[in-house]
Amino acid sequence: MSDYKTGLEYALQQDQNDELKAYRSQFHIPKDKQGNPWIYMTGNSLGLQPKQTKAYVNQELEDWANLGVEGHLEAKNPWLHYHESLTESMAKVVGAKPIEVIVMNTLTANLHFMMVSFYKPTKTRYKILIESDAFPSDKYAVESQLRHHGFDDKEGLILWKPRKGEELLNYEDLESILDEQGNDIALIMIGGVNYYTGQFFDLKHITKLGHKHGCNVGFDCAHGAGNVALNLHDSGADFAVWCTYKYLNSGPGSLAGCFVHERHAHRKDLNRFTGWWSHNKQTRFNMRDDFDQLPGAEGWQLSNPPILSMAAIKGSLDMFNDVGIDKLIAKSKKLTGYFEFLLNQLGEDTIKIITPSNPKERGCQLSIQVKNADKTLHNKLTEVGIISDWREPDVIRCAPVPLYNSFEDVYRLVEKLKGITR
Numbered sequence: 001m002s003d004y005k006t007g008l009e010y011a012l013q014q015d016q017n018d019e020l021k022a023y024r025s026q027f028h029i030p031k032d033k034q035g036n037p038w039i040y041m042t043g044n045s046l047g048l049q050p051k052q053t054k055a056y057v058n059q060e061l062e063d064w065a066n067l068g069v070e071g072h073l074e075a076k077n078p079w080l081h082y083h084e085s086l087t088e089s090m091a092k093v094v095g096a097k098p099i100e101v102i103v104m105n106t107l108t109a110n111l112h113f114m115m116v117s118f119y120k121p122t123k124t125r126y127k128i129l130i131e132s133d134a135f136p137s138d139k140y141a142v143e144s145q146l147r148h149h150g151f152d153d154k155e156g157l158i159l160w161k162p163r164k165g166e167e168l169l170n171y172e173d174l175e176s177i178l179d180e181q182g183n184d185i186a187l188i189m190i191g192g193v194n195y196y197t198g199q200f201f202d203l204k205h206i207t208k209l210g211h212k213h214g215c216n217v218g219f220d221c222a223h224g225a226g227n228v229a230l231n232l233h234d235s236g237a238d239f240a241v242w243c244t245y246k247y248l249n250s251g252p253g254s255l256a257g258c259f260v261h262e263r264h265a266h267r268k269d270l271n272r273f274t275g276w277w278s279h280n281k282q283t284r285f286n287m288r289d290d291f292d293q294l295p296g297a298e299g300w301q302l303s304n305p306p307i308l309s310m311a312a313i314k315g316s317l318d319m320f321n322d323v324g325i326d327k328l329i330a331k332s333k334k335l336t337g338y339f340e341f342l343l344n345q346l347g348e349d350t351i352k353i354i355t356p357s358n359p360k361e362r363g364c365q366l367s368i369q370v371k372n373a374d375k376t377l378h379n380k381l382t383e384v385g386i387i388s389d390w391r392e393p394d395v396i397r398c399a400p401v402p403l404y405n406s407f408e409d410v411y412r413l414v415e416k417l418k419g420i421t422r
Helices: 008-017 021-026 053-074 084-094 107-118 136-148 171-184 203-212 307-323 325-344 376-383 407-421
Strands: 101-104 127-131 157-160 185-191 216-220 239-243 256-260 351-353 366-370 389-391 395-398
Touching: 008 325, 008 407, 021 307, 053 307, 084 101, 084 256, 084 307, 107 136, 107 185, 107 216, 107 239, 107 256, 127 136, 127 171, 136 157, 136 185, 157 171, 171 185, 171 203, 185 203, 203 216, 307 325, 325 351, 325 366, 325 407, 376 395, 376 407
Parallel strands: 127 157, 127 185, 185 216, 216 239
Antiparallel strands: 101 256, 239 256, 351 366, 366 395, 389 395
């Protein structure tokens, strides 16, 4: 879009024309000690609470109080099958088929469970390829898997690095790595949207490259779910994992999601950890039957689900279902483009956007590199009511989330930034 304009009047007009403007009022916007609402730009770290979340959680608390164990079958939303009520909506969010998606566990736990099945090292093919600046938890997880299987965690880890003087990753470099070392690589595990730069990778292209060289391919979509069009089924990836507390607004430390491509849905040869919730639903409570694996992503469950956390997820997913991911992404591109336009008016003497300028290669997060950086600029922004996110060594991450951030938010953020950097 090339018709962005400076000035508050333009921002207010865009908000007035925004077909999603009513959703902002459906969230709790935190306030400072004087009662002024924060300009909250860190939904990429923890999403705001939908006002309806309390009612969803309270419903389960009331049923627990009034029904006790009978709530498994008699609750308004019976707990025995509660997780099934999330599947279709979550599948729409990540672009998958319902059989490919399950809400369970937490993010890094799911990553480990997926690697139990899809990291199958041999003496000659055992290495794992990740991006060099992967989210630390991902790096720690894959290193521990290498050690678990008896390999050196440094020698067995291959890093896809940006070129000298650049921040973004280049697909030609990935192709070169695979051409040279593809036969040594058992697993490619990439963050779908890089947490630091905000670069949204071409999942389908990476998957095709990996499969061409005989590698399994998975993605950590923590910064992608609810933010970009992941199209996980069409990507062909073997698996993906994501959390729900960032763009999916389910609350701190809430449950995570997991995708397993349908071509693996009925495979019983895959190694996996199992528990009673991955057993046939019809005979699960017979207790003494031999294990009978559920098909699809459900077959990777272990334990009965925590209902109170799922209630918060349901509250958020019902809102996503109402809006539709396509409308969210359309607003996100317009809002983020406006943010980029205003930031570029400041010039590169003080700050530089390191996130890709191509809207297809990013979500709503813009990573602002601060020249001659320390954390002072971020701290000053916080003091004037801008809640952003600092990442060492020199980046402020800001994410104008389309469900609850406005064009006015973006305008006022940049005005505050302009005042501080003059």
